[in-house]
Amino acid sequence: MKYRRQDHKNPRVNLTPLIDTVFLLLIFFMMTTTFNKESQLSINLPEVAGEQPVEQQKPIRIIINANGNYALNDIEHSLINSKLDTLERALGKLIKNQSDLPLLISADEQAPHYAVMRAMEAARNLGITRISFEAQQRVDDE
Secondary structure (H helix, E strand, O other), X not given: OOOOOOXXXXXXXXXHHHXXXXXXXXXXXXXXXXXXXXXXXXXXXXXXXXXXXXXXOOOEEEEEOOOOOEEEOOOOOEOOOOOHHHHHHXXXXXXXXXXXXXXXXXXXXXXXXXXXXXXXXXHHHOOOOOEEEOOOOOOOOO
């Protein structure tokens, strides 16, 4: 019996079963993977105890109430609206091109996050770099 010799110069590999296997593995991993949602993260913020730092200059104070309304330096003189440009104009009148003044943000614990971020954005746009946040010191119940 005479066997025919195969040509070894151009061997061919059939990739179809390999591609099918890769797709099946991909589908399997996509179906069995669980994804964590950011809303399920648990964050415990640190508590600090100590004395209040002594400021050399009187800071400009932005007061944010629970509704997200702003007041500057005095809670009785609130801004007419909560827009960024209104806050920037009022803050600009107080600092008078002195961006080295300290800024104190006093936000209610129920204040919306966007209101605090808007106050920080207004300070950044005016070049204020010395920003601090006001909080009450926790009284330990012992």
